[in-house]
Amino acid sequence: MARAVSTRRKITFTIIGWTVGLLIFFPVLWTILTSFKTELDAISIPPKWIFFDWTLENYATVQERSNYFRFMMNSVYLALGSTALGLIFAIPAAWAMAFSPTPRTKDVLLWMLSTKMLPAVGVLIPIYLIFRDWGLLDSRVGLIVVLFLINLPIMVWMLYTYFKEIPGEILEAARMDGASLSKEITHVLAPMSVPGIASTVLLSVILAWNEAFWTLNLTTSNAAPLTTFIASYSSPQGNFYAKLSAASTLAIAPILILGWFSQKQLVRGLTFGAVK
Amino acid sequence: MGNITLNKVSKSFGTTHVIKDIDLAIDDGEFVVFVGPSGCGKSTLLRLIAGLEDVSSGKIMIDGTDATGLAPAKRRLSMVFQSYALYPHMSVRQNIAFPLKMAGNDKAVIDKKVGDAARVLNLTDYLDRKPRQLSGGQRQRVAIGRAIVREPEAFLFDEPLSNLDAALRVNMRLEISELHQQLKTTMIYVTHDQVEAMTMADKIVVLQAGRIEQVGSPLDLYKHPANRFVAGFIGSPKMNFVEGAEAKRHDASAIGVRPEHLDISTTDGLWKGKVGVSEHLGSDTFLHVHLDGAGPNDETITVRTGGEVMLAHGDTVYLTPQADKIHKFDAQGLAIK
Numbered sequence: 001m002a003r004a005v006s007t008r009r010k011i012t013f014t015i016i017g018w019t020v021g022l023l024i025f026f027p028v029l030w031t032i033l034t035s036f037k038t039e040l041d042a043i044s045i046p047p048k049w050i051f052f053d054w055t056l057e058n059y060a061t062v063q064e065r066s067n068y069f070r071f072m073m074n075s076v077y078l079a080l081g082s083t084a085l086g087l088i089f090a091i092p093a094a095w096a097m098a099f100s101p102t103p104r105t106k107d108v109l110l111w112m113l114s115t116k117m118l119p120a121v122g123v124l125i126p127i128y129l130i131f132r133d134w135g136l137l138d139s140r141v142g143l144i145v146v147l148f149l150i151n152l153p154i155m156v157w158m159l160y161t162y163f164k165e166i167p168g169e170i171l172e173a174a175r176m177d178g179a180s181l182s183k184e185i186t187h188v189l190a191p192m193s194v195p196g197i198a199s200t201v202l203l204s205v206i207l208a209w210n211e212a213f214w215t216l217n218l219t220t221s222n223a224a225p226l227t228t229f230i231a232s233y234s235s236p237q238g239n240f241y242a243k244l245s246a247a248s249t250l251a252i253a254p255i256l257i258l259g260w261f262s263q264k265q266l267v268r269g270l271t272f273g274a275v276k
Numbered sequence: 277m278g279n280i281t282l283n284k285v286s287k288s289f290g291t292t293h294v295i296k297d298i299d300l301a302i303d304d305g306e307f308v309v310f311v312g313p314s315g316c317g318k319s320t321l322l323r324l325i326a327g328l329e330d331v332s333s334g335k336i337m338i339d340g341t342d343a344t345g346l347a348p349a350k351r352r353l354s355m356v357f358q359s360y361a362l363y364p365h366m367s368v369r370q371n372i373a374f375p376l377k378m379a380g381n382d383k384a385v386i387d388k389k390v391g392d393a394a395r396v397l398n399l400t401d402y403l404d405r406k407p408r409q410l411s412g413g414q415r416q417r418v419a420i421g422r423a424i425v426r427e428p429e430a431f432l433f434d435e436p437l438s439n440l441d442a443a444l445r446v447n448m449r450l451e452i453s454e455l456h457q458q459l460k461t462t463m464i465y466v467t468h469d470q471v472e473a474m475t476m477a478d479k480i481v482v483l484q485a486g487r488i489e490q491v492g493s494p495l496d497l498y499k500h501p502a503n504r505f506v507a508g509f510i511g512s513p514k515m516n517f518v519e520g521a522e523a524k525r526h527d528a529s530a531i532g533v534r535p536e537h538l539d540i541s542t543t544d545g546l547w548k549g550k551v552g553v554s555e556h557l558g559s560d561t562f563l564h565v566h567l568d569g570a571g572p573n574d575e576t577i578t579v580r581t582g583g584e585v586m587l588a589h590g591d592t593v594y595l596t597p598q599a600d601k602i603h604k605f606d607a608q609g610l611a612i613k
Contacts, residue, residue, distance in 0.1 A: 172328050173361035177375035177422065178349035187374075191365045 028252070035059070035245035042241040058246035066229065068250055075225035075254075077140050078215070079208040082147035086155045086204055087197070089148075094159035095185060099168055109160060112153040120150070120213050131218055140223040143215060147208045154207070155200050162196025163189065195265070202262050209255045226251035278339060278429035278462035279304045280325060285334035287320055294320045296486040297334070302430075302464065302479075307456050310466045311473040311509070312483035318466045319434055321483070325464065326432050327351050339429055349378075354423035355432040358439065360415045362407040362422075368394075369403040372421040379426070393421040396455075413444045420455070430462035437472065449476060470510055474498070482506050504609040507532050513562055515603070516577045522547075528604035528612055535562065535580035537601035542587075545594025551587045552576065559583050565593060 033050070034042050041052040062068065097105045127146065128137075136142030166189065174188045190197065212227040219228055230251050233244040259266065280302040287295040294317045302308050310318040323329045325336060327348035336344045343351050354375075362371050372393055376386045394400045397417040407415055416436060423431055433452070437445045453476050456463050467473055473480050474494045482489040482497065482505070490502040494510075501507035507515050515532045523531045539545065540563070549567040563579045577595060587593065604612040 167359060167361065169357045169359050169361040170363065172348075173355065173357060173422075174363075174374070175328070175348045176326060176353070176355045177426070178378035179374075180349075180378075183378060188363055192363075 031245045031248050035249045037242050039242045058242045062246050071226045071229040079205045081144035082208045083204040085148040090155035093156050094163050098163035138219045138222045146214050151204050158200045162193050281337040283335040286332045288332045305460045307463045307478045309473040309477035310481045316483040317486040318483050322466045352429045354426050354428040356419045356436045358435040360419040368418050375426045389425045393425050397421050412440050433465040504605050513578045529607040530605045532603035533597040535578040537598045538579045539596045541594045545596040547595045551591045561585050
């Protein structure tokens with residue numbers, strides 16, 4: 001039931017909402033603005049907001065110096081590859097935890113999630129050594145596996161909360177109707193949880209796309225995604241802010257657009273089960 | 277052939293024993309109803325037969341072969357769930373076709389069988405709808421349709437009518453009985469409603485606390501309950517129990533008299549009492565009579581009389597149990613023959 005909210009409260013919350021929203025968005029906005037400035041304008045004090053000489057020269061320089069498209073394709077491969085691999089493992093795992101829970105299921109879920117609280121740098125050395133010995137450094141395959149593993153707990157958790165909402169009797173009915181385990185999942189569970197799976201995929205793609213720590217440490221050029229591309233424009237000397245901003249804007253544009261179009265789905269997915 | 281035999285079947289969840297050493301034989305074509313209060317294990321027993329739960333010990337034989345370890349789908353049984361458990365993303369047609377599709381039938385066969393089932397169940401006009409666009413009764417029929425297309429050895433019903441309103445429940449009860457007459461397939465039906473049990477069953481299995489209290493035909497259980505639990509559970513309104521001196525007179529620790537087996541008079545009789553609440557159903561009247569000191573105990577006895585009896589609250593009446601309809605129970609609650 002909708003509660004009556006006074007106009008004053010509405011205005012107050014609207015102002016707070018917009019303030020927080022703008023604060024969060026400001027760095028992105030500033031990056032985009034800076035990418036259209038000359039290097040001199042980019043560092044001028046006081047900062048120039050909109051009244052500067054708009055230029056595309058940074059984008060031209062960036063495209064000239066490095067092959068944006070190759071980095072972007074790497075990002076696409078990594079994001080989609082790790083997400084696809086994640087689904088293959090996360091769906092059965094979440095299925096098992098949601099529909100045949102044991103007294104320890106909650107512990108397992110929490111333990112999986114707790115790995116996300118570990119500072120990644122703590123396992124950098126062992127993973128780096130494994131990558132070196134197995135010849136996985138700067139390979140897409142190696143990175144896909146790492147990104148898949150770091151996002152797996154979140155994927156399992158999200159799918160688990162979705163699957164929990166599906167009545168077990170429907171899966172039992174499928175079992176009685178002669179569906180094998182794989183058919184039970186592909187014909188009944190998966191189609192019923194399309195919204196949940198879609199949100200999970202979106203989140204996983206976004207997280208993999210934005211992942212910088214592992215991609216920076218484990219790649220140099222061949223498998224380098226857009227995060228590495230941005231980093232290559234930060235240098236300790238010289239004027240680089242505008243070019244760095246242009247590179248950043250190029251790197252975040254695809255995921256920003258994806259996020260924009262799927263925001264409803266994403267919000268619904270992240271808050272699913274929280275409110276009934 | 278759909279005969280099912282349970283041999284010393286037990287089920288425990290952790291340290292809770294839900295089903296204790298149950299032996300039961302169900303003949304081909306029988307309509308068997310498992311009835312009992314909630315928590316008696318009747319649904320668990322059905323799920324054990326279905327294969328949705330594994331037995332802790334004992335054996336389940338279906339059609340002469342050991343099915344104890346078989347997967348649900350391999351047992352050739354169909355189940356109708358309390359919540360109907362329809363696939364919400366599929367149309368009615370796809371729902372009914374699902375078991376046939378899983379069994380690898382080709383499209384022509386599937387179409388024919390789905391069409392036949394839809395005709396039997398009056399669902400032909402709804403085949404392309406989604407379950408959410410159907411009423412409760414229609415959903416129930418889709419669930420039954422999905423069960424019958426497989427031509428199973430036996431149907432399992434898990435409280436299928438408890439989500440329907442009263443009028444619809446009576447209709448569906450008749451439809452299921454009718455279906456049993458047509459198909460002559462074994463049906464096992466779980467309910468907590470003894471009226472459903474009495475009206476539908478060939479054989480009633482009364483369960484309490486994981487054990488079978490009695491197995492028999494509806495009239496058998498009504499006429500010859502094996503113990504006080506069955507006597508009180510079967511029959512509506514409930515049987516009246518009287519203990520103390522009056523029971524002693526019959527060499528029993530308690531006697532039971534059904535409300536319909538009491539003669540009522542305003543002038544003389546065995547037990548004297550005052551009329552309390554009268555429930556007028558039109559066809560019948562249920563009188564709750566408070567016996568006073570002259571009777572066996574200060575108890576309330578329910579009497580079933582004709583619809584036209586007009587007695588006011590507080591009127592004095594005399595009740596006499598029909599001598600040949602008195603049930604006698606010993607101190608353990610077992611019936612004395």
